[in-house]
Amino acid sequence: xxxxxxxxxxxxxxxxxxxxxxxxxxxxxxxxxxxxxxxxxxxxxxxxxxxxxxxxxxxxxxxxxxxxxxxxxxxxxxxxxxxxxxxxxxxxxxxxxxxxxxxxxxxxxxxxxxxxxxxxxxxxxxxxxxxxxxxxxxxxxxxxxxxxxxxxxxxxxxxxxxxxxxxxxxxxxxxxxxxxxxxxxxxxxxxxxxxxxxxxxxxxxxxxxxxxxxxxxxxxxxxxxxxxxxxxxxxxxxxxxxxxxxxxxxxxxxxxxxxxxxxxxxxxxxxxxxxxxxxxxxxxxxxxxxxxxxxxxxxxxxxxxxxxxxxxxxxx
Numbered sequence: 001x002x003x004x005x006x007x008x009x010x011x012x013x014x015x016x017x018x019x020x021x022x023x024x025x026x027x028x029x030x031x032x033x034x035x036x037x038x039x040x041x042x043x044x045x046x047x048x049x050x051x052x053x054x055x056x057x058x059x060x061x062x063x064x065x066x067x068x069x070x071x072x073x074x075x076x077x078x079x080x081x082x083x084x085x086x087x088x089x090x091x092x093x094x095x096x097x098x099x100x101x102x103x104x105x106x107x108x109x110x111x112x113x114x115x116x117x118x119x120x121x122x123x124x125x126x127x128x129x130x131x132x133x134x135x136x137x138x139x140x141x142x143x144x145x146x147x148x149x150x151x152x153x154x155x156x157x158x159x160x161x162x163x164x165x166x167x168x169x170x171x172x173x174x175x176x177x178x179x180x181x182x183x184x185x186x187x188x189x190x191x192x193x194x195x196x197x198x199x200x201x202x203x204x205x206x207x208x209x210x211x212x213x214x215x216x217x218x219x220x221x222x223x224x225x226x227x228x229x230x231x232x233x234x235x236x237x238x239x240x241x242x243x244x245x246x247x248x249x250x251x252x253x254x255x256x257x258x259x260x261x262x263x264x265x266x267x268x269x270x271x272x273x274x275x276x277x278x279x280x281x282x283x284x285x286x287x288x289x290x291x292x293x294x295x296x297x298x299x300x301x302x303x304x305x306x307x308x309x310x311x312x313x314x315x316x
Contacts, residue, residue: 007256010135010253014252014256015267015299017248018248020248021293025268029239031233046243060229073204076198078209079182090171093168095169108265110177111262111265113136115184115257121257130297131302138295142269144288183253195254199250266295270292270295
């Protein structure tokens with residue numbers, strides 16, 4: 001088994017993973033506009049699988065997978081890939097983007113509670129303070145995006161009034177629980193499998209789970225209408241979502257407790273907003289910058305080294 005990274009390197013890997021997630025989420029808007037979501041997800045797993053077949057090979061120093069490990073790998077993909085996508089897709093369609101963003105702000109706290117309950121991780125006051133800053137920062141940023149309602153126009157408002165907003169909010173919260181379970185199960189898996197093996201195995205399960213829906217959407221889809229630029233963006237999205245971000249996250253998790261790693265989810269909205277500013281011509285308001293500052297304070301609190309108590313020397 002490869003040696004885990006040191007603590008600072010692990011922090012950087014976790015931050016880079018979530019930053020990359022935020023960047024491809026922001027850049028995937030043209031893909032969602034061109035491809036049906038389930039077809040997009042199916043092709044993502046397929047392209048990702050083609051990029052890492054050699055990662056499926058068991059290293060010589062890795063013990064054989066037990067039935068419990070196989071179940072965890074399946075659950076990691078079922079919850080983190082399949083159900084998360086479905087809950088987010090239908091949840092956001094039934095509620096507003098602002099409400100969904102506020103609910104998603106609970107991810108760091110959900111990760112911490114699950115890691116305490118299932119992994120028996122001890123969570124200190126400073127980590128809880130970091131989680132509070134992360135949640136408050138993400139929630140404040142989501143609430144500050146009130147101008148989004150004007151961008152979506154009257155059609156979305158009419159659609160929302162015909163939907164059950166409560167069900168939509170519950171589905172988004174289900175996505176929060178799926179994401180938290182993804183972090184906790186991933187921490188368990190990093191103790192027995194390499195990050196590359198975890199990445200390739202959960203991608204393979206994701207492809208198999210999404211195949212029925214992907215094939216159903218592909219039957220009537222006109223692939224000739226997809227431009228060359230969209231295909232290139234699809235390849236980047238697939239590699240980022242299925243390969244790079246998962247490997248970075250799992251590698252960081254080998255060293256960092258799951259509760260502390262959950263704080264790094266604040267990098268997702270921050271990087272998505274920065275991509276929107278520099279690549280899509282969007283603007284940031286003062287309250288949004290304040291929200292990012294509070295969220296980043298949570299990261300600082302989570303990554304500060306713990307103080308060690310010095311024991312006084314005994315007199316002879």
